[in-house]
Amino acid sequence: xxxxxxxxxxxxxxxxxxxxxxxxxxxxxxxxxxxxxxxxxxxxxxxxxxxxxxxxxxxxxxxxxxxxxxxxxxxxxxxxxxxxxxxxxxxxxxxxxxxxxxxxxxxxxxxxxxxxxxxxxxxxxxxxxxxxxxxxxxxxxxxxxxxxxxxxxxxxxxxxxxxxxxxxxxxxxxxxxxxxxxxxxxxxxxxxxxxxxxxxxxxxxxxxxxxxxxxxxxxxxxxxxxxxxxxxxxxxxxxxxxxxxxxxxxxxxxxxxxxxxxxxxxxxxxxxxxxxxxxxxxxxxxxxxxxxxxxxxxxxxxxxxxxxxxxxxxxxxxxxxxxxxxxxxxxxxxxxxxxxxxxxxxxxxxxxxxxxxxxxxxxxxxxxxxxxxxxxxxxxxxxxxxxxxxxxxxxxxxxx
Amino acid sequence: xxxxxxxxxxxxxxxxxxxxxxxxxxxxxxxxxxxxxxxxxxxxxxxxxxxxxxxxxxxxxxxxxxxxxxxxxxxxxxxxxxxxxxxxxxxxxxxxxxxxxxxxxxxxxxxxxxxxxxxxxxxxxxxxxxxxxxxxxxxxxxxxxxxxxxxxxxxxxxxxxxxxxxxxxxxxxxxxxxxxxxxxxxxxxxxxxxxxxxxxxxxxxxxxxxxxxxxxxxxx
Numbered sequence: 001x002x003x004x005x006x007x008x009x010x011x012x013x014x015x016x017x018x019x020x021x022x023x024x025x026x027x028x029x030x031x032x033x034x035x036x037x038x039x040x041x042x043x044x045x046x047x048x049x050x051x052x053x054x055x056x057x058x059x060x061x062x063x064x065x066x067x068x069x070x071x072x073x074x075x076x077x078x079x080x081x082x083x084x085x086x087x088x089x090x091x092x093x094x095x096x097x098x099x100x101x102x103x104x105x106x107x108x109x110x111x112x113x114x115x116x117x118x119x120x121x122x123x124x125x126x127x128x129x130x131x132x133x134x135x136x137x138x139x140x141x142x143x144x145x146x147x148x149x150x151x152x153x154x155x156x157x158x159x160x161x162x163x164x165x166x167x168x169x170x171x172x173x174x175x176x177x178x179x180x181x182x183x184x185x186x187x188x189x190x191x192x193x194x195x196x197x198x199x200x201x202x203x204x205x206x207x208x209x210x211x212x213x214x215x216x217x218x219x220x221x222x223x224x225x226x227x228x229x230x231x232x233x234x235x236x237x238x239x240x241x242x243x244x245x246x247x248x249x250x251x252x253x254x255x256x257x258x259x260x261x262x263x264x265x266x267x268x269x270x271x272x273x274x275x276x277x278x279x280x281x282x283x284x285x286x287x288x289x290x291x292x293x294x295x296x297x298x299x300x301x302x303x304x305x306x307x308x309x310x311x312x313x314x315x316x317x318x319x320x321x322x323x324x325x326x327x328x329x330x331x332x333x334x335x336x337x338x339x340x341x342x343x344x345x346x347x348x349x350x351x352x353x354x355x356x357x358x359x360x361x362x363x364x365x366x367x368x369x370x371x372x373x374x375x376x377x378x379x380x381x382x383x384x385x386x387x388x389x390x391x392x393x394x395x396x397x398x399x400x
Numbered sequence: 401x402x403x404x405x406x407x408x409x410x411x412x413x414x415x416x417x418x419x420x421x422x423x424x425x426x427x428x429x430x431x432x433x434x435x436x437x438x439x440x441x442x443x444x445x446x447x448x449x450x451x452x453x454x455x456x457x458x459x460x461x462x463x464x465x466x467x468x469x470x471x472x473x474x475x476x477x478x479x480x481x482x483x484x485x486x487x488x489x490x491x492x493x494x495x496x497x498x499x500x501x502x503x504x505x506x507x508x509x510x511x512x513x514x515x516x517x518x519x520x521x522x523x524x525x526x527x528x529x530x531x532x533x534x535x536x537x538x539x540x541x542x543x544x545x546x547x548x549x550x551x552x553x554x555x556x557x558x559x560x561x562x563x564x565x566x567x568x569x570x571x572x573x574x575x576x577x578x579x580x581x582x583x584x585x586x587x588x589x590x591x592x593x594x595x596x597x598x599x600x601x602x603x604x605x606x607x608x609x610x611x612x613x614x615x616x617x618x619x620x
Binding site: 326328329344347348351352353354356357358359360361362363377380381384385387388389391 | 457459465468469471472473474475476477478479480481486489490491494
């Protein structure tokens with residue numbers, strides 16, 4: 001991480017973002033009236049579409065497909081230049097030539113979640129019934145809904161069993177939901193920095209973010225698109241608060257300490273005197289350029305509702321009874337959003353189900369965000385887990 | 401004292417055998433191929449790797465984070481956990497064998513751990529350093545201080561081993577909780593089994609460690 005830039009990245013036109021919502025540059029799977037998505041809230045969503053990216057080739061026996069599930073503010077652009085921001089893929093540390101998920105060996109799929117704003121149907125999409133943007137008329141979605149939609153995409157791609165489902169944070173929740181809902185379709189599962197339910201503290205942080213969005217007068221009860229505006233101030237505050245939870249005290253101190261931003265002395269004003277303030281403002285302003293405010297409300301809500309044990313009579317182990325999927329669970333010591341205790345509870349439930357599970361806690365001071373960063377021990381573990389699963393699956397992946 | 405060499409396991413070349421610890425080879429030989437095994441306190445996964453070469457479905461628990469991460473980086477199914485607190489999470493009959501190799505003496509409640517091993521597994525294989533070994537006795541008797549050996553070099557204030565026992569003590573515990581001993585071996589300082597049919601007191605004196613294959617039920 002070099003010097004902190006005091007100014008936001010070049011403004012991205014709202015048109016670029018809104019174009020990606022309904023007409024993404026990714027591949028798109030359309031599901032018509034004959035294939036509605038049955039949502040947990042009781043609504044049948046139809047028609048709908050899923051935007052997705054793929055890397056590598058599906059092998060002849062269709063056994064090398066890997067599904068990557070993205071986190072709250074991620075999208076399908078795992079390992080390619082982002083069509084809106086122009087930045088490189090968000091998980092190029094893990095996915096790419098010579099990486100643990102090498103497209104030379106695997107057919108890698110990543111889909112924008114339902115409710116997202118990068119091409120899959122969500123609150124920013126146009127409701128075909130009204131010809132207007134859905135806004136808050138979009139039904140509330142859940143993590144199981146996201147996974148159900150992904151399963152329909154996987155069917156469409158002609159894949160029966162996924163070799164691996166991989167994800168961190170909200171992506172990890174989807175990984176676990178995949179194994180609970182479709183155990184026979186998941187050969188191996190790599191669940192990183194996640195939990196089987198959202199904690200009270202995490203719900204509280206999400207509520208803070210949502211209230212910040214809704215308190216912005218530009219939000220207009222979710223109908224801001226009709227006015228041609230975006231509640232960027234509220235969404236930026238939400239992102240700033242959330243971003244703090246992705247880091248750690250130690251990481252913030254190491255990166256910024258109490259250092260001043262381009263000045264020697266305090267200005268005795270509310271300008272961003274400290275580097276950490278400037279950094280957060282940058283995080284907030286760059287986020288609003290690529291993310292829809294309503295989508296943020298819906299996706300945070302989906303995470304809040306997530307509770308696998310709650311869906312299985314309160315007993316987590318029941319969700320995984322008799323499961324044959326090979327699991328690898330990874331947590332990070334300084335992650336206080338999804339602390340190791342959450343992963344341990346998952347591992348205990350998997351043990352109680354006699355599941356085959358590896359569990360590693362990785363020492364780092366980089367907080368929850370560590371799963372997106374260059375942490376060699378995490379890559380070694382991911383690589384070894386996938387290789388050993390590949391060997392058991394009979395994949396002829398050359399070891400590199 | 402005559403000894404017999406550990407025979408190479410079926411399916412392993414002599415060269416391959418040489419890569420593994422003698423007590424691990426003995427333990428591996430006690431496990432039927434194709435079975436499902438939990439190795440409690442699996443360290444860096446050497447025994448699990450040996451078992452894997454024999455087509456055994458092995459899982460592990462290890463206390464140290466470094467150990468766990470090395471195991472996982474070898475592709476082994478190992479989780480971070482504590483024999484004293486985490487065995488309760490496993491259901492009855494989850495494994496064909498549960499192995500506790502050189503770990504019993506480091507647990508807080510060896511009796512509870514032993515009972516859990518035989519609840520989770522139909523059989524248990526337990527190995528532990530024998531505190532009745534002649535070198536131990538000699539150091540306490542002549543030297544007047546807590547024994548330290550090649551295999552147990554830690555000082556009394558540094559050691560993780562808080563519940564030492566002798567082979568005789570262990571046999572008495574098995575009797576007390578109704579555990580059946582299917583097979584018992586004592587290994588000398590070099591990990592070689594002592595000759596069978598020697599009386600117990602010889603094992604208790606000259607065995608540096610004991611290795612026991614246990615099952616449920618038996619004498620009360």
